[in-house]
Amino acid sequence: MELVLPLARYIEQYRYKYLALYHALREAIHAGTLEVGSRLPASRELAELYGVSRGSVSQAYEMLVAEGYLKATVGRGTFVAGLMQGMREKQSGSHAFPLSAWGARIQADLDSELSLAAGSLDLVAKPRISFADGGAALDAKSASDWKSALAYAGRAARAGAKGRNTATADVFGDAGLRAAIAAHLRRSRGIQADPKDICLFSGSMQALALLTQLMLGEGEQAVVEDPGYPGIFRAVRACGGKVLPAAVDASGMVPQEWDARLLFVTPGRQFPTGAVLSASRRRELLAWAQRKEAIIIEDDYDSEFRWGGRPLEPLRALDREGRVVFIGSFTNTMFTSLRIGYALVPPNVAAILRSAKMLYEPTSPALLEQRALARFMVRGDYDKHLRRMRRIYHARYDYLCELLSSGIAGQLFEILPSDTGLHLYAKWRRSPREFADFQRACAYHKVDIRDAVRYQYSSGDPAACFLFPHLDEKELREGVQLMLESWALVQQGRMK
Amino acid sequence: MELVLPLARYIEQYRYKYLALYHALREAIHAGTLEVGSRLPASRELAELYGVSRGSVSQAYEMLVAEGYLKATVGRGTFVAGLMQGMREKQSGSHAFPLSAWGARIQADLDSELSLAAGSLDLVAKPRISFADGGAALDAKSASDWKSALAYAGRAARAGAKGRNTATADVFGDAGLRAAIAAHLRRSRGIQADPKDICLFSGSMQALALLTQLMLGEGEQAVVEDPGYPGIFRAVRACGGKVLPAAVDASGMVPQEWDARLLFVTPGRQFPTGAVLSASRRRELLAWAQRKEAIIIEDDYDSEFRWGGRPLEPLRALDREGRVVFIGSFTNTMFTSLRIGYALVPPNVAAILRSAKMLYEPTSPALLEQRALARFMVRGDYDKHLRRMRRIYHARYDYLCELLSSGIAGQLFEILPSDTGLHLYAKWRRSPREFADFQRACAYHKVDIRDAVRYQYSSGDPAACFLFPHLDEKELREGVQLMLESWALVQQGRMK
Incomplete structure (x- = not known):
């Protein structure tokens, strides 16, 4: 069978080759280009044909088998399965409600995220130790102080409203x-911040998404760090904007x-x-923004826990021109379920941000926690x-650095030093394939x-984050x- | 002076004639069509020329005088003032940051809202009695129960997270x-609701705005009750959609x-x-939605306090087709600063709504209050x-009805009966001019x-809401x- 897939177009859209292949095949099956019952090339053949890795082909095949598009028969090969009735219904159902252009972009992102999740290797069910999930928390003393603060806020609300609880906050919080x-x-x-220019949000992502929506037109470019925060990639794509990846x-x-x-940009501590x-680059960015009449969104997500460096x-x-929006959050400094973030905007942006925020939240939510x-x-x-x-965090950071840089661990990871923050970033020293095997082994060991x-927006070298x-x-x-x-399992060749 | 203004176009955009006139004049001054120093027609002349009321012209003139665009000199008339330097700077400043098409629509709405607020008559500083502002509240018993519930939620969070407070909620809450x-x-x-299809929001407006954004494309029409909830008008305009006003x-x-x-639509109790x-109209709307493959957003904002009627x-x-989104809120049933609303969506909408919500709030905020x-x-x-x-509310409703329908009050207002809800809607029985005079007199009497x-989306008869x-x-x-x-003041001719 001669299989012609416009793979380059899909790679552009989905970035990951296995995902591009998955979508290309899926749509070819829907379109009838790939007929029911036809046999697909062996993964090795297809990999050579399109210059992708054999692993990518296998992964795409596996996902399509899991979804019922393909059928694998041992010793015979992989075939296009008949589309099930349920699948057709689900598909027509998913188009039976109206969708805006914005909604269609959200849908496209959803499709690729679902596929990513399906192909994801780094989610372990109930791990014994998780370096992937976890964040800041209150210690006993702070938990007790926080409880008092909550009680105070409750009393103040009741007293202020004379038993009526009708008091609401300004749209900015x-x-x-x-x-x-x-x-x-x-x-x-x-x-120097004027409280009038500070808008509270339900977490910093809400601020990032709303400001992007306000400022970035369809087809326009936004500069984003690569590697960087995927929430920003998503926000830019949702607006129909283009990500302009900037090297780090x-x-x-x-x-x-x-x-x-x-x-x-995340100047205080580049994410991830x-x-x-550097100071000179800070000045360069500001000068650029001035030349372009651009806005810089400074995401200060993680600078409170500094233990070194100037x-x-x-x-x-440094901004004298009103070119910088400063975004902060208490999720990383207090505790994860406290969704309070804020944006300090230039004075001339405050009025329109107020109007934009009012569209979604005419009065500010989570008032009790704010107070x-x-x-x-x-x-x-x-x-x-x-x-x-x-x-506490400094001691833990130092200890984890020590553990990860000594002995065999030191042969696996190269730690990028950092003097602040709640996670450690480390490059994988060995091959991408060994990294995939290693992750599977880690899942096995919980x-x-x-x-x-x-x-990574563009493809990059393997690396891991340790929270x-x-x-x-x-x-x-x-x-x-x-x-x-x-790693010992991998060495023994037991994770192939 | 011959003054030619494309007023029809402005009326289409701004709906209110005084506002249309205000913007038409303002832009003519900016464009230089109206030169500095030139004399404007008397309000009576302009009113005749464009077929608007003299009151509309006066109000537009007053706003422009207040902003420094016009200068009124007693006995001589109204003149175009020189644009002040500060005004120019402010204007260039307001264009010095990037703005998406969405942002530009928000800006346009902001401009007209600011103007509306400037011309608004129904905001009294520190009124003695306010029928305009006020909402549900907890009585002493409920306040005490709510306090216990909050304390319980706090304890549960601390226990569940084993002192770590890291637990976060699903994006749906x-x-x-x-x-x-x-x-x-x-x-x-x-x-019959599946909790999987219920998404919590920071108030029902967030649900309305996000669902509109998801479903309504630029230039597409959305059917909205007229009179209806201005938040929906705004949400439709923000998406670049067109309001299709439906009679009530x-x-x-x-x-x-x-x-x-x-x-x-607000079937339980039309807002306002x-x-x-009626039951037959409910069926008709559902049949329409089925024919058009449309989505009906049923805003059940105010049906909990029913004291009569079936x-x-x-x-x-009634929906068998997955055509209805049901939206509810606790702001109207608990207390005003509790910003918790929800949307129950058709199952096939849940996935994309999840993805859309995740863009702004990857995990749900206000978790303590939710719990x-x-x-x-x-x-x-x-x-x-x-x-x-x-x-309690029923007794207050009955009492207010009695007060407003007897004696002189009954000659002013015609109450539209309602068997549920937290406000009373009444038509003004006399002339629009007397209504304006009456409102000014009310402001005087606080x-x-x-x-x-x-x-009102289209213009309608004078009416008032009493909360x-x-x-x-x-x-x-x-x-x-x-x-x-x-009203006695108005009768004495003292509010002209």
Whole structure:
């Protein structure tokens, strides 16, 4: 059988070759180009034909078999299965409601995410140790202070409303919390912030998505770090915008004369590599934004737990032109289920952001937690919490670095040093194939690591992220030990 | 001076004539068509020239004077003022950041809203009695039960996370609350709901806006009740969609063979008139949706406090085709600052809604309040709360009806009867001019009523909304008394 697939087009759309192949085959089956009952080439043949790895072909085949599009018969090969009635119905059902252009882009992203999830290797059911999932938390002292702050906020709400609970907050959120954030930014970052220009969000992703939607037109380009935060890739794609990937090195994002008016950057600690953006590059980015009349979105997602290095001024503090939006979050500094983030915007952006936010949330939600957080900050509990947690996290970071750089672990991973943050980024020193085998072995041993491929917009070298703040020394040791046992399995050739 | 303004185009865009005139003049000044120093026609002349009321012209002139575009000199007339430097700078500043097509629509809406607010008459600073602002609240018993529920949710979070607070909810929100809502819908509305298809939102407006964005393409039409909820008008405009206004009578929305695939309706209690959608019209709407492969968004914003009439089955309960999204909220039943709403979507919409919501909020916010509300419902506190408040609100509704339909008040307003809900809708029996005078007099007497013009998409007859749940009998009496005093002022010719 001669199989002609427009694979290049699919690779452009789906980035991952196995995913591109999966979609190309799936649509060929739907279109009837690949007829029911026809035999597919062996994975080796197809791999040679299209210049992709045999693993990619196998993975695409496996996904299509799992979904019932293909049928594999031992000793005979892989065949196009008859489309089941249920599948047809499901498909017609999925088109029976109206969909905007925006909705269609969300649907396309959903399709590729579902496929990614189907092909994902780094999710372990109930791992013994997870380096992939986990975040900041409150210690006993902070938990007790937080409880008091919540109780205070509840009492204040009842008293203020004289038993009526009708008080609502401005669309930008509780005024007290915005003032507390402004004070914190002045003290800890040297940023002169007017609370009027601070908008609270249900987590920083909401701020990123809404600002992108406000500023990025269909077909326009946005500069994004590569590797970077996939939420930003998604936000850009949802608007119909184009991701302009920017290279990242040991000094952070590498400036260029991009043709764009929107740029996302994580200067305090590049996500996910941990690099700090150099002072000269900060100035270069600001000069670029000025030339292009562009907006820089400075995502300060993870700079509170600094244990070394000199703190550099945020772009927002250096900005004299109103070109920088500064985004922060309490999810990474307080606890994961506290979805409070904020954006400090240039004064002339505040009015339109207010109008945009009002469309979705005419009054600010989660008011109780906002007011509790304001109380927690004003009383000084937040600063004390940061100081205590910084010590704890620093010790855990150092210990994990030590474990991962010594002995056999040191032959597997190369740690990229970082002086702040809640995860450790490490390059895999060996082959991509061994990395895939290693991850399967880790799944077997119930230790969960985060494959950094999800952060790569263009293809990059294998790497992993290790989230550590939720793990004590014993757990860190156990996790690394499980990884070493996993690697032993690979060495014994038992994960092929 | 011969003044030629393309007013029809502006009226189409801004709906209100004074607003259309305001924008037409403003842009003519910017464009230089109206030169600095030139004299404008007297308001009477301009009114005749363009077939608008003299009041509209005066209001547009006043707004432009207030903004410095025009200068009025007693005895000489109204002139185009020189554009101030600051104004120019502000304007160039407001274009110095990138704006998407979506952002530009938000900006246009913002401009007209600011103007509306400038011309608004129904906002009284610190009113003695406000029928315009106020909503549901907890009584002492419910406040105490809610406090317990919050404490329980806090303890459960701490115990469940073993001191780590890392637990986060699914993007659709807390599973316990979704199950409690499903049970409530089954019991109180006859709706068979799968919690998997229930997505929690930060208030119902977030649900309305996101679903509109998902389903309504640029240039496409959406059917909206007129009068109706302005948030929906805004959501449709933000997507670049067109509002197709549907007439409303005493049996609710009047069905037609609309050319559209998205329709918004408030069957339980039409917003704002209070009409209940008849059973035959419910069937007609569903048949229409089936023919058009359309989605009906059933906004059940205010049906919990029913004190009369037979409850009709919600569209969602009658729907056999997966054509209805059912939207509910706790803001109107619990208290105003509790921003928890939800959408029950057809099963095939759930996946894409999940993906769309994830873009903004990868995990659900306000988890503490979600869990507290689940507890409050599961323990039966919610049903008891509804029963108690229903009695209280019913008594207040009856009392306000009595006050407004007797004596002189009865000569001013015609109440549209309603057997549920937290506000009363009344048509103004006299002339529009007298209504404007009356509102000014009410402002003087510090009693705040809500002008229903904001709910009219096309122009309609003068009407007012009276929000009453936050007012006891004494306050209701005082409010109506202040209105009667206001009307006396108008009668004395003192509000011209």
